[in-house]
Amino acid sequence: MLRLCGFAGSNYHNKVKLALIEKQVPFEEVSQYPTQDPAVLAESPMGKLPYLRTSDGTIAESQVILDYLEDAFPAHPLYPSSPFARARNRELIAILELHLELVVRRLYGEAFFGGTAAEDVKVEVERLLIRGLKALGRRTDFAAFVAGDSFTAADCVAIVHLPMVSMATKAVLGRDLLAEGLPAAKDYLKRLSTRESVQRIAADRKAASPEFAAYVARRAKR
Ligand SMILES: N[C@@H](CCC(=O)N[C@@H](CS)C(=O)NCC(=O)O)C(=O)O
Numbered sequence: 009m010l011r012l013c014g015f016a017g018s019n020y021h022n023k024v025k026l027a028l029i030e031k032q033v034p035f036e037e038v039s040q041y042p043t044q045d046p047a048v049l050a051e052s053p054m055g056k057l058p059y060l061r062t063s064d065g066t067i068a069e070s071q072v073i074l075d076y077l078e079d080a081f082p083a084h085p086l087y088p089s090s091p092f093a094r095a096r097n098r099e100l101i102a103i104l105e106l107h108l109e110l111v112v113r114r115l116y117g118e119a120f121f122g123g124t125a126a127e128d129v130k131v132e133v134e135r136l137l138i139r140g141l142k143a144l145g146r147r148t149d150f151a152a153f154v155a156g157d158s159f160t161a162a163d164c165v166a167i168v169h170l171p172m173v174s175m176a177t178k179a180v181l182g183r184d185l186l187a188e189g190l191p192a193a194k195d196y197l198k199r200l201s202t203r204e205s206v207q208r209i210a211a212d213r214k215a216a217s218p219e220f221a222a223y224v225a226r227r228a229k230r
Pocket residue numbers: 018019020021042043054055056057058068069070071
């Protein structure tokens with residue numbers, strides 16, 4: 009049985025969990041919060057979450073895990089069949105992660121963990137997010153799913169990362185850059201929120217919120 013190690017409040021954890029649910033691959037979850045504990049570093053070299061325990065060993069990095077799942081469990085594919093469409097799917101994922109999530113992450117300290125982001129960081133993040141959102145809008149209109157008419161890996165990524173753009177920019181910049189830059193994405197998130205897999209993620213995140221609050225409190229004391 010595969011074991012997904014991480015926590016329900018993590019967007020990267022939920023990306024992999026969505027893929028497992030959508031692919032109908034059985035798995036169990038093991039609750040793990042960020043740490044540099046040697047036992048965790050032995051399983052996830054950077055101590056990043058999530059990581060996947062398989063019968064062959066552990067795998068870290070959510071995108072690597074998604075690609076492993078696609079290779080190991082080809083039934084219920086999450087990528088299109090043509091090489092070009094697969095590349096375009098991964099291009100969407102790269103935009104979502106490199107040019108949106110990794111950028112907005114610089115605001116999480118202030119948005120969620122009681123920290124303060126420097127003014128120059130806020131200015132830079134806003135500039136880069138506007139650019140990243142424009143790039144995403146050049147590749148999808150969110151008419152149905154992110155990459156066309158069916159649910160794909162790019163949806164597993166968009167569903168978990170795009171709300172972070174909204175939440176963190178609202179909290180730190182006082183404006184929802186997602187709503188301003190890509191209003192169709194807000195409608196898409198609302199539509200997809202009724203999907204069974206997405207509802208399960210949301211319910212699990214809610215159920216784990218006291219555990220997450222305890223982690224945030226521990227983190228603030230460090
Ligand atoms: N590139 C990694 C990013 C994962 C990531 O940043 N996870 C966060 C939790 S949402 C984490 O482990 N943070 C702790 C740390 O960076 O040490 C992936 O795709 O899995």
